Amino acid sequence: MGAAHWSNEMPRQIIKLNRHQSNQGDAPLALARQFAVEHREALLNASALLGGQGAVRRSVCLLNDLRESRTLSRRLRVGLVDMHRLLSLDLVDDLDTAEACLFAEIHPSDPRVHELCLLADQLRGLLEAIAQLDAEVPDVESYLAASAA
Numbered sequence: 001m002g003a004a005h006w007s008n009e010m011p012r013q014i015i016k017l018n019r020h021q022s023n024q025g026d027a028p029l030a031l032a033r034q035f036a037v038e039h040r041e042a043l044l045n046a047s048a049l050l051g052g053q054g055a056v057r058r059s060v061c062l063l064n065d066l067r068e069s070r071t072l073s074r075r076l077r078v079g080l081v082d083m084h085r086l087l088s089l090d091l092v093d094d095l096d097t098a099e100a101c102l103f104a105e106i107h108p109s110d111p112r113v114h115e116l117c118l119l120a121d122q123l124r125g126l127l128e129a130i131a132q133l134d135a136e137v138p139d140v141e142s143y144l145a146a147s148a149a
Contacts, residue, residue, distance in 0.1 A: 027133045027134075028072040028129075028130045028133050028134045029066075029069065029070075029071060029072040029076075031126060031129055031130060031133070032066050032072055032076065032080060032126065032130065033066050033067065035122070035123070035126045036062075036063045036066045036067065037067075039119065039122065039123075040063055042115070042119055043059055043063065043083065043119070044056060044059055044060065044063075046086075046087055046116055046119055047059040047083075047086065049102065049106070049112065049116070050086055050087065050089070050099060050102055050103060050116070051086050051091070051098060051099050051102065052098045052099075052102055054098065055086055055098075055099075058079070058082070059083060061079075062076070062079040062080070062083065065079070072130070072134070077130070080123070080126070080127060080130075081127065083123060084120065084123045084124060084127060086099065087116060087119055087120035087123060088120050088124075089103060
């Protein structure tokens with residue numbers, strides 16, 4: 001799956017988070033699963049566009065693990081943060097990386113840029129919701145604090 005297979009049907013609305021879970025302990029995982037289901041194609045397309053096949057493989061693993069997991073483990077949280085870093089272009093500073101090379105090929109007026117920004121904002125909203133629901137998310141909270149500075 002490469003940039004040529006980009007879908008122009010990326011979701012445009014901000015994720016509607018279902019905070020009415022029967023078990024508060026399951027809420028972070030339920031939110032992450034909901035996000036993964038609703039945005040799977042967009043996340044995979046964005047991964048291909050911004051990170052190449054390696055990023056697509058990592059994204060597929062993360063999305064599959066979210067579907068099969070019983071808890072939102074530290075590894076899954078780190079995976080969500082890493083995906084947000086990819087979408088937020090945190091990885092394009094090093095000119096020797098695939099991310100920098102792929103990003104350089106995207107024209108700023110490309111309509112996908114706006115869609116990528118929306119998806120990154122939606123993923124940030126998910127990370128913020130997870131941080132609010134679960135006090136045991138140092139990876140997410142520290143990342144959000146650092147990215148706000």
